[in-house]
Amino acid sequence: xxxxxxxxxxxxxxxxxxxxxxxxVCYGYNASEAMQEAERCIxxxxxxxxxxxxxxIQIPQFIKxxxxxxxxxxxxxxxxxxxxxAVCGRVCPQETQCEGACILGIKGEPVNIGKLERFxxxxxxxxxxxxxIKVEPNGYKVAIxxxxxxxxxxxxxxAKLGYKVKIFEALHRPGGVLEYGIPEFRLPKDExxxxxxxxxxxLGVEIETDVIVGRTITIDDLLGAEGYHAVFIGSGxxxxxxxNIPGENLNGVVSANEFLTRTNLMKAYDPQFxxxxxxxxxxxxxxxxxxxxxxxxxxxxxxxxxHLVYRRSEKELPARVxxxxxxxxEGIVFKLLNNPTEVLADEKGWVRGLRCIKxxxxxxxxxxxxxxxxxxxxxxxxxxxxxxxxxGTSPNPLIAGTTPGLQTERWGGIIANEETGETSREGxxxxxxxxxxxxTVILAMGAGRNAAKHIDEYVRGKYGS
Amino acid sequence: xxxxxxxxxxxPSIYSMDIKAPRVAKSAQPGQFVIVRxxxxxxxxxxxxxxxxxxxxxxxxxTQTIGASxxxxxxxxxxxxxxxxxxxxxxxxxxxxxxxxxLASKKILFVGGGVGTAPVYPQAKYLSERGFKPDVIIGAxxxxxxxxxxxxxxxxxxxxxxxxxxxxxxxxLVTDRLKDLVVNQGKKYDLVVTIGPMIxxxxxxxxxxxxGIPTIASLNTLMVDGTGMCxxxxxxxxxxTRFTCVDGPEFDAHQVDFDEAMRRQNMYRTIEGQKLAExxxxxxxxxxxxxx
Numbered sequence: 001x002x003x004x005x006x007x008x009x010x011x012x013x014x015x016x017x018x019x020x021x022x023x024x025v026c027y028g029y030n031a032s033e034a035m036q037e038a039e040r041c042i043x044x045x046x047x048x049x050x051x052x053x054x055x056x057i058q059i060p061q062f063i064k065x066x067x068x069x070x071x072x073x074x075x076x077x078x079x080x081x082x083x084x085x086a087v088c089g090r091v092c093p094q095e096t097q098c099e100g101a102c103i104l105g106i107k108g109e110p111v112n113i114g115k116l117e118r119f120x121x122x123x124x125x126x127x128x129x130x131x132x133i134k135v136e137p138n139g140y141k142v143a144i145x146x147x148x149x150x151x152x153x154x155x156x157x158x159a160k161l162g163y164k165v166k167i168f169e170a171l172h173r174p175g176g177v178l179e180y181g182i183p184e185f186r187l188p189k190d191e192x193x194x195x196x197x198x199x200x201x202x203l204g205v206e207i208e209t210d211v212i213v214g215r216t217i218t219i220d221d222l223l224g225a226e227g228y229h230a231v232f233i234g235s236g237x238x239x240x241x242x243x244n245i246p247g248e249n250l251n252g253v254v255s256a257n258e259f260l261t262r263t264n265l266m267k268a269y270d271p272q273f274x275x276x277x278x279x280x281x282x283x284x285x286x287x288x289x290x291x292x293x294x295x296x297x298x299x300x301x302x303x304x305x306x307h308l309v310y311r312r313s314e315k316e317l318p319a320r321v322x323x324x325x326x327x328x329x330e331g332i333v334f335k336l337l338n339n340p341t342e343v344l345a346d347e348k349g350w351v352r353g354l355r356c357i358k359x360x361x362x363x364x365x366x367x368x369x370x371x372x373x374x375x376x377x378x379x380x381x382x383x384x385x386x387x388x389x390x391x392g393t394s395p396n397p398l399i400a401g402t403t404p405g406l407q408t409e410r411w412g413g414i415i416a417n418e419e420t421g422e423t424s425r426e427g428x429x430x431x432x433x434x435x436x437x438x439x440t441v442i443l444a445m446g447a448g449r450n451a452a453k454h455i456d457e458y459v460r461g462k463y464g465s
Numbered sequence: 466x467x468x469x470x471x472x473x474x475x476x477p478s479i480y481s482m483d484i485k486a487p488r489v490a491k492s493a494q495p496g497q498f499v500i501v502r503x504x505x506x507x508x509x510x511x512x513x514x515x516x517x518x519x520x521x522x523x524x525x526x527x528t529q530t531i532g533a534s535x536x537x538x539x540x541x542x543x544x545x546x547x548x549x550x551x552x553x554x555x556x557x558x559x560x561x562x563x564x565x566x567x568l569a570s571k572k573i574l575f576v577g578g579g580v581g582t583a584p585v586y587p588q589a590k591y592l593s594e595r596g597f598k599p600d601v602i603i604g605a606x607x608x609x610x611x612x613x614x615x616x617x618x619x620x621x622x623x624x625x626x627x628x629x630x631x632x633x634x635x636x637x638l639v640t641d642r643l644k645d646l647v648v649n650q651g652k653k654y655d656l657v658v659t660i661g662p663m664i665x666x667x668x669x670x671x672x673x674x675x676x677g678i679p680t681i682a683s684l685n686t687l688m689v690d691g692t693g694m695c696x697x698x699x700x701x702x703x704x705x706t707r708f709t710c711v712d713g714p715e716f717d718a719h720q721v722d723f724d725e726a727m728r729r730q731n732m733y734r735t736i737e738g739q740k741l742a743e744x745x746x747x748x749x750x751x752x753x754x755x756x757x
Contacts, residue, residue, distance in 0.1 A: 170551065170690070170692050171551075171690060171692075172502055172509070172548070172549040172551070180690075180694070209549070210549050210550060210551040211488065211551075212551060212552070212554065212692055215492065215552065215553055215554055215692075216488050216489060216492055216551070216552065216553070217488060217492065238690075238692070238693065238694040239693050239694065240694070240695070240696045242696070242699075242706060244706070248706065249699055249700075249701060249706060249725055249729065251728060251729060251731070251732045252732075254695075254696070254697070255695060255696040257694050257695050257696065258689060258694075258695035258696055258697050261689050261690060261694065261695050262689060262695075266508065266509070266689065267506070270506075272506055273506045273507075274506060274507050274508045274533055274534060275508055276508075276733035277733075278732060278733060348728075349725075349728045396692065396693050396694075396711075397693075397711075398692065398693065398711065
């Protein structure tokens with residue numbers, strides 16, 4: 001029986017090679033591998049994978065098309081629900097979503113849905129496949145703040161409904177976290193991000209870069225003088241958190257956001273670019289999420305020995321299993337159950353080490369994870385010359401602070417209806433990390449799509465259809 | 466693309482450029498800055514806004530060729546364009562929120578040094594337009610490096626020039642002049658606003674603390690995005706970490722840890738030095754950036 005077959009393995013760059021470059025780690029499936037893996041799908045009548053997908057991609061249908069060598073059909077099926085399949089095939093946490101729900105996973109390995117999605121998307125790009133859609137303009141304008149996953153997904157759906165959509169992006173390149181945050185070796189920028197952003201623009205979506213909403217223009221300018229009928233805020237969660245421990249402002253301490261922005265958006269790894277980056281010889285990354293893994297693995301590629309310091313145990317690491325696995329293969333040393341208490345300085349004010357204290361796990365806390373407790377008298381020092389703080393991010397207060405009546409949570413998240421994206425202000429919708437705090441690409445896309453649907457209802461309800 | 470409408474040489478290696486950027490010009494306020502990128506492989510660099518013309522849709526920046534990127538900016542000519550020009554960033558000067566009564570009730574002194582003279586101008590001009598011309602001390606190394614003298618005089622109540630070598634105006638540092646005005650000449654100021662090199666602001670703050678004058682400093686820290694994302698610009702103010710780009714750039718100068726700020730400014734100095742050396746090598750070969 002087909003379902004007993006193991007997963008078709010995915011080819012990857014060898015660890016000892018890839019730590020010397022920023023090329024993509026995973027090569028993905030070729031056509032015959034993809035068709036072979038597609039065979040494993042048993043085409044459930046009530047597919048649990050679709051329910052587990054935040055954008056409800058018709059997974060069994062596209063896999064069936066792959067199996068039958070109908071790649072363009074597979075592409076069209078995915079395109080109905082996602083404008084960023086090459087991105088999602090690479091960075092989605094499939095193990096907790098579609099693949100986590102796959103019935104084959106109960107007794108064996110689930111279908112490798114992520115790599116199949118990636119195959120289809122990459123096939124489309126390489127074949128230069130693009131199916132133009134004819135849309136009748138409906139005469140309404142929607143402004144979108146932020147060109148990350150939430151904004152791009154919202155823009156795609158609205159453009160397909162006939163809206164004139166313009167995205168305002170603060171940085172000089174569109175893509176948001178796809179561009180500044182996720183490293184090239186997980187998500188190639190020119191090849192994948194730019195290509196999929198261009199696909200969104202082919203639907204007629206305009207993107208204006210260098211516009212900081214809340215500074216260059218306000219939301220009320222957009223709804224007023226600029227004549228937009230609705231606004232969607234997908235500005236993400238870009239503000240880095242620090243630990244507030246002594247020594248955190250020493251030279252050599254950077255946020256993961258800074259380290260990754262210099263490396264990814266500003267291409268500091270490429271000597272042809274002007275961007276300076278300070279990597280040192282020994283780097284300590286503090287944190288255990290995907291961003292921490294990205295920072296650690298980037299530092300490794302830039303030539304450093306890297307320790308990763310996390311206060312809970314391996315089981316609680318918030319990063320994807322695949323990222324942790326890759327990081328370990330690349331020689332990142334995991335210092336688990338340790339928490340930094342102070343960054344230590346040399347005589348010139350540069351980092352010379354990180355003082356940590358050992359932790360043990362106590363009772364579960366409000367997050368359901370076991371609370372780490374300090375072990376008295378267990379302090380020790382890690383020698384390092386760079387410390388990268390990767391403790392999570394929160395939404396930028398710039399928009400909320402310049403939009404009267406837009407309500408936010410105390411921690412900065414914009415208050416929005418989870419189903420509809422409606423905020424406390426009429427005509428203003430929000431979704432993605434700006435609402436939830438730092439989460440995943442695909443959840444942000446799901447929120448963008450939901451908001452698009454309700455923006456359409458709102459605009460037609462208010463101005464007539 | 467953001468076109469250079471006018472370019473003017475203010476002093477050796479210091480240029481003023483009016484950039485066509487209607488959105489920025491429309492929203493700019495005194496005290497704010499922009500982030501500029503010259504070329505695809507270039508850095509994002511923060512520059513303070515030196516003036517803006519809402520009608521014409523232009524924003525003025527003043528740049529001195531100190532690093533690799535500022536050299537690239539200064540090498541551009543009228544009609545050429547900057548790749549990116551994002552802003553206005555940072556909080557505007559607190560003074561724009563004050564009523565006429567509040568402004569009338571206080572005597573304000575600006576202390577600018579070097580290219581820091583340029584961002585003093587829009588603030589002094591703003592106050593002048595509201596009818597409250599401030600006093601201004603401008604410091605430069607030598608006469609040749611004094612910039613915007615006529616413009617500044619026009620918006621100042623009293624304009625005090627100092628040069629380190631005495632080649633123009635008072636001989637000495639801006640702090641010497643400030644001390645002279647307050648201690649010897651008995652002038653009274655309710656607020657000092659200082660913009661210039663970190664080291665100058667540090668000593669202005671030290672002096673005004675002794676003199677008991679509340680003081681604001683506009684910090685020029687390192688930045689990448691300028692929107693609160695990276696934290697490269699963090700500075701200790703009153704023992705708390707603040708981001709210059711979104712919480713500043715203006716802070717209570719008496720609360721700023723200037724020694725830390727100066728140390729942090731040098732974080733990439735070695736690497737920058739290498740980049741500049743490379744650029745100079747390129748210059749030699751392709752002759753860009755030649756003096757006019």
